[in-house]
Amino acid sequence: MxxxxxxxxxxxxxxxxxxxxxxxxxxxxxxxxxxxxxxSSGGAKKSRRAAHDCSHVQWQVSYRGSSSLGTTERNKAAFCDKEGGVLEKRDIDDKILTPLNKKRSDVVKGTLSPFPAGKTMQKIKWNCELEKKAKTALETVAPATCLAGPTAPADNAAIYHTDAAGAALDVLVQGMLGKVDTLAKATDFDENNGNVVVVAPNGAMDLIRSDTTEIGCAVKECDDDATPAVKHSNVYCLTNQKALAKDDSIYPLSGGGCKADADCAADKNETCDTTLGLCEVPETTAxxxxxxxxxxxxxxxxxxxxxxxxxxxxxxxxxxxxxxxxxxxxxxxxxxxxxxxxxxxxxxxxxxxxxxxxxxxxxxxxxxxxxxxxxxxxxxxxxxxxxxxxxxxxxxxxxxxxxxxxxxxxxxxxxxxxxxxxxxxxxxxxxxxxxxxxxxxxxxxxxxxxxxxxxxxxxxxxxxxxxxxxxxxxxxxxxxxxxxxxxxx
The missing domain is CATH 3.40.33.10 (CAP)
Structure with a gap:
């Protein structure tokens, strides 16, 4: 010693x-x-199985340009491994957050028709608990309701997109974000009282809601509702805001996004990403x-x-x-x-x-x-x-x-x-x-x-x-x- x-x-x-x-x-x-x-040995096995048996679920656990499928064994490089997540950090950043924040940037700057320029909008970050919640929700979806997706929770906006079997993560996300491009003025949204507001609620609007700051997503492959032999790949995302309802504000009008820190919320010590024109909350303080x-x-x-x-x-x-x-x-x-x-x-x-x-x-x-x-x-x-x-x-x-x-x-x-x-x-x-x-x-x-x-x-x-x-x-x-x-x- x-x-x-x-x-x-x-x-x-x-x-x-x-x-x-x-x-x-x-x-x-x-x-x-x-x-x-x-x-006893038998009792131990029984209790473990009763607590969490997901052996029947398939998860997309690797996204290096393809859609490799595996069992519930988690990816050891998962960013949210402790919460039960499977997505790697680089895939979260490159294939989800980057295109999502670019879409939000285009909207707030007024460069994505028919959306008018906005005053401010938040830069979205990843939330491990939301990823866990999305993954758990997908686990519970019965094969007969694959295309319909999970029941949306009361306290989170939910966005669900289905694509062909084997679709890579970036393809799924681009398909999900493509729903924003199809929103039509007067039909889906309009301008009222200095805000872009909801006319007919649509999950895609929640992707460009200005005060949404966090998101978490999960991916699953499942059978077609009517033809089990046909497979689909699905992405399911939850945000940290409730789903928008009719007449809710999506984002405030005018300005074209932040140009400096002063354009963002001072009481939250927010800073401006001047390239994207999005406000972001400061890094976590220990x-x-x-x-x-x-x-x-x-x-x-x-x-x-x-x-x-x-x-x-x-x-x-x-x-x-x-x-x-x-x-x-x-x-x-x-x-x-x-x-x-x-x-x-x-x-x-x-x-x-x-x-x-x-x-x-x-x-x-x-x-x-x-x-x-x-x-x-x-x-x-x-x-x-x-x-x-x-x-x-x-x-x-x-x-x-x-x-x-x-x-x-x-x-x-x-x-x-x-x-x-x-x-x-x-x-x-x-x-x-x-x-x-x-x-x-x-x-x-x-x-x-x-x-x-x-x-x-x-x-x-x-x-x-x-x-x-x-x-x-x-x-x-x-x-x-x-x-x-x-x-x-």
Whole structure:
């Protein structure tokens, strides 16, 4: 084990031995953990299938100029992977947002006949929750209603477009945007009181609504309503505004779009994309937790309570793994661990994690020196604060061991095929030789970003996560066994 001078950890009361520390950790962890009863293999399979069985659905998961179809296995490069999305960031940007915002630009500038020039219009961004909602809606569409599409939700405008089977994403989006070009003045929209207003509601109008700021889309292939042998490709998009109704304003008249930041909403700190003439909301600002911080006092943006929560949640999972209490999807329990080390906090690593979450990243980027886990998810009624977010992140990373049957089996060996897959998150937490972690969390407007760094890094192909055998029977030199936790300290 490394010298205590090289570590930054919580102080331990004099005389606190392994038995005391193990009991104390289990007591602290009780508020973070919901006890899981041991269940049979058959029961485990049944509960997983009942919770989410989408094996019958086909999704378009790759859009590199073609429409490659796959099963519900998600694209590992998906921008909204944590929310269940499948679209890659470059496809979202290049094939959806760019043409959509160009269409909005043409409308507000008055260069798309018959639309009159508008005063201001927002630049649309991607929303992972809307993508998830659109994908879920498509899952529920019965084959007999493929062409009709999902039932539109009450709180989101919905746009649905159907094309020939195998249509690429950009073709589907262009077809959807083409509906804007067919809108006719006096029939579909008109001018009234300084606004372009709705005459007859049409989903295409929602694509050019000025105050819409977010969108999320999903793609699916399904059978023809009348002729099942005929296939169709469909794109379904939801916006963050309700559907326009008769006499609603689509956008304000005159001006030709923004020319400078002053033309946009000052109270929202909006800026002007002068090329498109569209206003856009500023980049997300990170808000880091504040509170008592004595353990790594130089690290602004982390508290003792959250630091301890991160550490306890990691060590709890390493403890139950060492004791042979972790169940795989098959129903079998992973073997006991002989050399799993109890983690400690490293202040230098924590500082690096804090600096990274300050930028509110939306995708995981590998760290050159340390192992890394990353999570990002929207705040909600279930995620009310930093403590809730920490619990969700660590739970997300670890639960893969129970849900992904491609992970390390009873030999607990990390393989080449595990690299770049969700298996990495729990494998890194389980990696026996890892001794230190440094974690950070930020509230990035409507989403939390969570990062943990690990040293030494794990997830090395063809190496075992841990040595199997009697708990603590192979503790590294210089360590002893915490019999309560089953970890080497």
């Amino acid at each position: 490394e010298s205590s001078r090289e570590l930054c950890r919580a102080s331990q009361p004099i005389g606190a031995g392994p038995r005391f520390e193990g009991a104390r950790l289990r007591k602290r962890m009780s508020k973070y953990i919901t006890p899981q009863p041991r269940i 808000v880091l937790p504040k509170g008592k911080n004595t353990l790594c006092s130089k690290n602004e943006g982390m508290t003792d309570a959250l630091r301890t929560q991160f550490l306890d949640m990691h060590n709890y999972r390493r403890s139950i793994l060492a004791k042979g209490q972790v169940q795989r999807p098959s129903g079998n329990y992973l073997p006991t661990g002989a050399n799993i080390i109890k983690l400690k906090t490293n202040c230098t690593m924590e500082k690096e994690a804090i600096e990274e979450v300050r930028d509110c990243p939306t995708l995981k980027e590998a760290h050159g020196t340390y192992g890394k886990n990353f999570d990002r998810f929207s705040s909600s009624t279930a995620i009310r604060n930093y403590e809730d977010a920490v619990k969700k992140a660590v739970t997300n990373w670890w639960k893969v061991v129970r849900t992904d049957n491609t992970g390390p089996g009873m030999q607990v060996t990390f393989r080449d095929n595990h690299v770049g897959t969700p298996v990495e998150t729990y494998a890194q937490i389980a990696w026996a030789d890892t001794k230190e972690i440094g974690c950070a969390i930020a509230n990035c407007s409507s989403a939390y970003t969570v990062i943990c760094l690990y040293s030494p890094k794990g997830n090395i192909p063809d190496q075992v996560l841990y040595k199997t055998g009697k708990t603590c029977s192979a503790c590294p030199s210089g360590t002893k066994c915490d019999s309560g936790l089953g970890l080497c300290v």
